[in-house]
Amino acid sequence: MKYDHDEQIIKARLSTIRTPEYDIYAEVNKKLKQNSPIINKKKLLRIAMVTCICLVLSVGVLAATVPSFNKILPIVSPEIASILQPIGMISEDNGIKMEVVAAYNDAEMAVIYLTMQDLTGGRIDESLDLYNYTLSEGALFNSQIIDYDEETKTATLRIQANGGEKMNGKKLSFAVKSFLSGSLVFDEVETGINLTDIEDVSSQTMPLNMEHVSGGSGTMFDSWEEQGTIQVLKGDEMNISLPQIDFMHISNIGYIDNKLHIQTKWVGDGIDDHGYFYFTDAEDNALDIYPSTVHFGIDELGNTKDRGDYIEYVFDLEGIDPKEVFLRGYFESNGRYTEGDWKTKFKLQSVSPEKEAECNFDFGTWELDRIQVSQIGVTLLGIGQYDEMSNPQIQVNMTDGTTQDIELSTSFSQNEKISLKYLSNVPLDSTMVESVNLNGKLIELD
Known part of the structure; x- marks a missing residue:
């Protein structure tokens, strides 16, 4: 399946170990400032320092049991580091090690830090993107790479899971089945299309049943669904290639009901090839003009079907002078798709009460x-x-x-x-x- 700009989304492991939230130095300072004639301040200082040392040692013991925990601390902010829970759970498969290093959470949301390291080759790089992954709690996931170590071939990722219920104390399962890497990015792609050349062209169309589409996005999509059947451009009337891009091309372009339609056909082998079009002004500044999209297929007889390799981008350019805007593109293709079976189980426990x-x-x-x-x-x-x-x-x-x-x-x-x-x-x-x-x-x- 091919994804457009709106569909790019952002997808852990936790234990019952809790990182102390106690502010040691503030408490020591507060104790020292107490003005009581009965309390021996030297003795109080010794007691406070013993407490401080014990708590520091307890944190040290936790970190010592999870060596990778110390490595992740410089990557996150000091404030986040103060509430991180060390995890240190590891799963290996297909020559790749996944480690859930740390996390923090509340009852509804969890933020998880994990690393992926290739022990045998070069399948992990700075473009790593988890493709098929699950957490047993939560319904909305976001995954992003926050660090990459070229020497050890290790990527650090931050995963945010929302939509859970009463996550605290629950035993959760986190699994990764596949990921993408070797990404090729093409931005500011010159399409070479002059809108004034297509204003007066009579576009041939075909009906598309919205009950049979495979996806879509944008502000117009809901109204299309309400209509039931819409008109899209007739397929494969053109073959406009874009510089350096061999995994897609423009298969038709024209106006329908005063809206610009750009039909694309995705022909590459990449499992997650995606992209979008946007407009710039004469100074190459991106403009806030966003498309709605619909995904569909075309059968051998030229009729639309629900699955296929076509995406139609629809722009409402009312009030826009076509002579003053320029059509650009952003496209991305992943060169490697790696499968495996990495899974762990753990519990979540937030540091402070709600x-x-x-x-x-x-x-x-x-x-x-x-x-x-x-x-x-x-x-x-x-x-x-x-x-x-x-x-x-x-x-x-x-x-x-x-x-x-x-x-x-x-x-x-x-x-x-x-x-x-x-x-x-x-x-x-x-x-x-x-x-x-x-x-x-x-x-x-x-």
Whole structure:
């Protein structure tokens, strides 16, 4: 299957070992500043230092049992490092070692750090992309490579899993079945297409039943589904090749109902070849003009079918002067597809407790009924039809009088259950959270 720009998405292992969140040096300093004539400060200092040493040693013991944990600390921020849980679970197959190094989580979301190392060859590189992977909890996954060691052929990845329920204490299974590497990227591709040359061309079309398409995206896609049948360009009327790209070509281009249609045919062997078109101005600045897409096939008689190698990109260029915009492309092909069986089991346990409160806010198409605050951020839970155009604004109020503005990171909706995750730039001390300001309304937390 071929993926367009909107379809590129972002996919762990945890244990019950907990990293102390205790601020040793702040506590020592606080103790030293206590003004009591009864307490011997020298003795207090010795006690505090013993406590400090014990806690530091406990962290050291944890790290010692997971040697790779120390290697990952320089890659993440100091704030994230303070809440990471060492894991150190390893699975080897097909000459490749996967290690789940560390993680942090709350009840609804987990962030997992793992490494992939090729012990026998060069199948791991800086373009590594997990293709088929699963976590037994969660419904929305995102995977990205954050570091690559050329000498050891080791890639470090960050995986975010959202949409889980009560993850704390659950035994989870994480598995990788395949990954991609050897990526070839082609950006700012000159298409050589002049829109003024095709404005007056009469386009031949064919019907496409939206019940039989294999995918799609964009703002027009929902209306196409409501229509049931739409018109797309007749297949293979053209064969416009693009520089250096041999895995796809433009098979037709024209206007239908005043919208620009660009039909592409994907002919390469890559399992995840993908790409998209975009427009620039005369100074090569990318413009905010985004296509809607639909994926389909064409049979031997020239009729559309649900599976195949065609993607049609549709642009609404109303108000755009075709003489002032230029069509460019971004395309990517993966040279290697590696399969294996890497799997682990583990438990999740967040460092700090959560706070939550029941509430009742009506956002028109959906209702908010619960809010949760954890070390990771704020989760809004509700029911209805989520409207992406009306995201609530969130501010966290701390007991020391400070506030933190946090932004929406991910949204998940299934069977009218809605979960919005707002991530903090730094971990929140949930014990210090007093209330949450939601669109100007204060929600007190227990």
